[in-house]
Amino acid sequence: MLLGIISDTHDYLEKVKKAIKIFNQYNLIGVIHCGDFVAPFTLKEFINLKTKFYGVFGNCDGEKEGLLRVAKENNFILCEPPLEFVFNNKKFLIFHKLKEEAIENIENVDYIIYGHTHQPEVKEEKKLIFINPGEACGLLTQKATIALLDIDKKEIKFIEI
Secondary structure (H helix, E strand, C coil): CEEEEECCCCCCHHHHHHHHHHHCCCCEEEEEECCCCCCHHHHHHHHHCCCCEEEECCCCCCCHHHHHHHHHHCCCEEECCCEEEEECCEEEEECCCCCHHHHCCCCCCCEEECCCCCCEEEEEECCEEEEEECCCCCCCCCCCEEEEEECCCCEEEEEEC
16 A cells, blocks of 8 residues: 655645656555645645545644635645544554654554655654655755655655656
């Protein structure tokens, strides 16, 4: 089972469109956005996905009412972090900014997915896998990335867009 992961799009529509095109090449069970869309018109691009959309707000998402309106109109799941759900008997927590105090007493979670740092990262601690897809905008690092997670194989692939 494949899951698409994206974060920190920051209204860079060209990169968003490229990411969606790549995601649509795979048979994904969903796409997760870890926040910092910025404006509702960016979120609206995700109507072109061929799968379900899940997202959380980031610290730069000032137009929350507009974002929520777009989400509701398109049956997207969008909320304040953390977003919690289960795919294939694996429990996920989605954040924008990873806060250590928020994860200190976590139990029965398999994956924590987050953004904010603009740096792609994958690490494992105590059987808990942390994934940051990096920044889709390429603004800070000049390297725009998204990620694909194979839930069954516990494999993560970073893709430059």
